[in-house]
Amino acid sequence: MPDEIHAEAVEAPQGDVAADAVADRLRERISRGELPPGTPLRDAALAGELGVSRNTLREAVRLLVHEGLAVHQLYKGAAVKRLDVADVHDIYAARRCVELRAVEESVYSPTEALENLDRRVTEAERAAAAERWNEAGTFSLGFHRAVVHLLGSARLDRFFDTTAAQLRLAFAEFPQEQDFQAQYVPRDRVVCDLLRSGGRAEAATALRQYLDDSERQVVDMVRAAAAARQN
Amino acid sequence: MPDEIHAEAVEAPQGDVAADAVADRLRERISRGELPPGTPLRDAALAGELGVSRNTLREAVRLLVHEGLAVHQLYKGAAVKRLDVADVHDIYAARRCVELRAVEESVYSPTEALENLDRRVTEAERAAAAERWNEAGTFSLGFHRAVVHLLGSARLDRFFDTTAAQLRLAFAEFPQEQDFQAQYVPRDRVVCDLLRSGGRAEAATALRQYLDDSERQVVDMVRAAAAARQN
DNA sequence: CTAGCAGGATTGTTCATCAAAATTGAGCCC
DNA sequence: GGGCTCAATTTTGATGAACAATCCTGCTAG
Numbered sequence: 001m002p003d004e005i006h007a008e009a010v011e012a013p014q015g016d017v018a019a020d021a022v023a024d025r026l027r028e029r030i031s032r033g034e035l036p037p038g039t040p041l042r043d044a045a046l047a048g049e050l051g052v053s054r055n056t057l058r059e060a061v062r063l064l065v066h067e068g069l070a071v072h073q074l075y076k077g078a079a080v081k082r083l084d085v086a087d088v089h090d091i092y093a094a095r096r097c098v099e100l101r102a103v104e105e106s107v108y109s110p111t112e113a114l115e116n117l118d119r120r121v122t123e124a125e126r127a128a129a130a131e132r133w134n135e136a137g138t139f140s141l142g143f144h145r146a147v148v149h150l151l152g153s154a155r156l157d158r159f160f161d162t163t164a165a166q167l168r169l170a171f172a173e174f175p176q177e178q179d180f181q182a183q184y185v186p187r188d189r190v191v192c193d194l195l196r197s198g199g200r201a202e203a204a205t206a207l208r209q210y211l212d213d214s215e216r217q218v219v220d221m222v223r224a225a226a227a228a229r230q231n
Numbered sequence: 232m233p234d235e236i237h238a239e240a241v242e243a244p245q246g247d248v249a250a251d252a253v254a255d256r257l258r259e260r261i262s263r264g265e266l267p268p269g270t271p272l273r274d275a276a277l278a279g280e281l282g283v284s285r286n287t288l289r290e291a292v293r294l295l296v297h298e299g300l301a302v303h304q305l306y307k308g309a310a311v312k313r314l315d316v317a318d319v320h321d322i323y324a325a326r327r328c329v330e331l332r333a334v335e336e337s338v339y340s341p342t343e344a345l346e347n348l349d350r351r352v353t354e355a356e357r358a359a360a361a362e363r364w365n366e367a368g369t370f371s372l373g374f375h376r377a378v379v380h381l382l383g384s385a386r387l388d389r390f391f392d393t394t395a396a397q398l399r400l401a402f403a404e405f406p407q408e409q410d411f412q413a414q415y416v417p418r419d420r421v422v423c424d425l426l427r428s429g430g431r432a433e434a435a436t437a438l439r440q441y442l443d444d445s446e447r448q449v450v451d452m453v454r455a456a457a458a459a460r461q462n
Numbered sequence: 463c464t465a466g467c468a469g470g471a472t473t474g475t476t477c478a479t480c481a482a483a484a485t486t487g488a489g490c491c492c
Numbered sequence: 493g494g495g496c497t498c499a500a501t502t503t504t505g506a507t508g509a510a511c512a513a514t515c516c517t518g519c520t521a522g
Contacts, residue, residue: 017303017305017505017506018505018506019293019505019506042472042473043472043473044471044472044473052506052507053506053507053508054507054508055286055506055507055508056505056506056507058290058473058474059289059290059293062250062290062293062294063293063294063297066294066297066298067297068386072248074248074473074474074514075472075473075474075513075514075515076472076473076514076515077472077473077474090383090384090385090386091384091386093382093383093384093386093387094382094384094386094387094390097328097329097332097333097336097382097384097387098328098329098332100332101328101329101331101332102328105328151324151325151328152321152324153321153322153324153325153328154321155299155321155322155324155325155390155394156324156325156328159325159386159390163386248474248475249474249475250474250475273503273504274503274504275502275503275504283475283476284475284476284477285476285477286475286476286477287474287475287476289504289505305483305504305505306482306483306484306503306504306505307483307484307503307504308503308504308505
């Protein structure tokens with residue numbers, strides 16, 4: 001019998017510590033756009049809201065800053081990171097590096113791993129067909145994550161995750177714009193099929209184009225967001 | 232007039248907060264092997280030693296855990312990470328991905344950036360000639376960092392830094408073994424010169440061999456350390 | 463209208479406290 | 493002697509209150 005439950009129920013997501021759990025919840029909120037870029041993360045308020053002490057919350061926020069999801073100014077506290085154009089270029093440079101390499105090395109991947117790719121794209125296609133755009137975008141990123149996973153490095157997987165989480169900040173400012181991203185699902189399909197049929201070089205070319213186009217679009221979004229902010 | 236100075240003088244390394252400064256100092260200590268892998272990071276003791284509160288120290292340790300320099304067990308605290316063979320494979324998979332990609336993309340790099348590579352190798356050579364092996368190893372890693380830097384992504388640079396810091400954990404267990412690493416300096420030179428002369432493919436091949444050999448050696452080191460621990 | 467100055471709010475950091483779990487060690491049984 | 497139990501001690505995880513330093517805001521004075 002729950003005697004008293006705080007604003008948001010306190011379920012331990014990991015077999016781990018409170019600060020990590022809090023960080024998870026903040027990450028989640030940020031990624032769904034609930035805490036849009038620029039939102040100040042005031043520790044007293046958030047601590048109360050999440051039912052933890054200010055100290056614990058501060059630890060969590062520090063992790064987010066370390067992950068690049070928030071920025072910090074001395075005596076001014078933390079705020080959800082706002083991507084600028086340079087960030088987007090940086091993120092896509094990182095994606096190109098990791099994803100293209102993964103494609104090139106995919107010859108060594110077991111077919112089982114390649115089947116996994118197919119599953120992700122199929123998920124994304126289903127979501128797109130049902131016009132659940134947001135979900136389609138998530139699954140699409142899942143496909144790219146699976147591509148990186150071909151390299152077999154947990155550290156690279158983690159790096160991709162944090163980078164992708166940062167990229168979501170761009171969409172978080174423009175929730176409706178996520179629809180646009182769904183247009184990339186067919187191109188995921190192309191890359192996926194080329195990979196499975198061994199068309200390594202073609203897959204790399206297609207993926208590079210994909211990333212270039214996507215980058216351009218996200219840059220435009222970020223610029224638009226900056227302009228809208230100026231109004 | 233310093234009225235009272237704590238065990239280790241408290242200079243703010245960043246224009247930032249105490250926890251980050253403490254994390255820096257712990258990182259430094261770990262990387263120079265002063266806190267060898269397996270060392271428990273007891274917060275009361277370290278907090279006293281560094282002249283900060285237990286809370287602040289805990290924030291710093293959590294950052295180290297997040298970076299993979301320490302591991303954490305609930306109710307058992309944190310300890311300096313001890314690399315296992317899987318970690319080494321993982322780290323080298325990441326290095327191959329990032330460094331080889333950098334070499335392949337180096338065609339687009341300004342010659343000025345390539346000159347920077349040369350400077351690093353020269354530093355390493357000088358240190359090796361003077362038989363300052365430890366320093367030579369540091370400069371050698373600096374060369375590889377500069378290679379990654381060709382990709383122009385601050386995020387990839389950071390990723391390489393944390394990965395390299397983890398790799399140092401292997402050497403931290405065997406301080407004397409750093410000598411062996413110095414033997415790689417001539418091979419850095421080869422890769423560097425091939426890059427500057429535009430021998431992109433050859434540079435990639437040489438670098439891949441380099442990484443394979445280095446990985447083998449580090450794996451052996453880790454195995455030896457595990458065996459020695461068993462004694 | 464602007465400069466500057468209170469006063470309140472927020473941050474950065476420390477300290478003291480408490481429960482929960484791990485570790486230690488003494489005593490005990492076989 | 494070897495191995496076990498169980499209590500005392502230590503360490504961790506987390507909280508709440510305190511305080512100085514800095515910021516923000518709104519008011520006043522010129």
